[in-house]
Amino acid sequence: MSAYTATVTVRLKRGVLDPEATTTQRALERLGFELEDLRSADQYQIDLDAANADAAEDRAAEMAERLLANPTIHDYTVEIAER
Amino acid sequence: MSAYTATVTVRLKRGVLDPEATTTQRALERLGFELEDLRSADQYQIDLDAANADAAEDRAAEMAERLLANPTIHDYTVEIAER
Structure with missing residues (x-):
């Protein structure tokens, strides 16, 4: 047995609304930052x-x-690294 | 001007309690998975x-x-990739 760290990243599929991201983007824009998405x-x-x-x-x-x-x-991705 | 994608990962500092992670770990263990942390x-x-x-x-x-x-x-990390 070896020791690993798995990094699982869970993203919304394209086309699924993401109100948290929209709110964060607007807040950054209100602070004066320019960003596309x-x-x-x-x-x-x-x-x-x-x-x-x-x-x-x-x-x-x-x-x-x-x-x-x-x-x-x-959607999710899994990355494995030895620990 | 070039187009970039910045990936900002925001983690709790070591020693800061993370009740969401604890709950997720317990739920996985209840499903029969073995994990260290x-x-x-x-x-x-x-x-x-x-x-x-x-x-x-x-x-x-x-x-x-x-x-x-x-x-x-x-703590946070920033990774930059061309888009």
Whole structure:
């Protein structure tokens, strides 16, 4: 067993309204910043032990499927690093 | 002016309680997953135009300082990519 950190990033799919991002973008613009677009995402860094990096990635992807992401509205990516 | 995407990741500093992460970790454990630790972060992808990558990074860092992060409890990182 080796120690890994899985970084799961959960984003809204294109076309899904993101009122939090819209509000944040407007607030930045009110502060005088110029920006074209802003998107927000949730990121989870998960420390886990697994036999190898593939096993760690599979487990983190299953966590995303079952709890961290809602497949109707979210896309997610998983990155694995040794810890 | 070139087009850049700045990725600002805002994390709680070590030692700051993160009840959302604790709740998420417990929910995963209840589903039968084994994990050592879980930390959550907010990520903002900001599309902006700037003279060069350094200027884009400076502007994104200023957005983090002024709005996206609370320096008392948060650390942040900025990554710049051409768009």
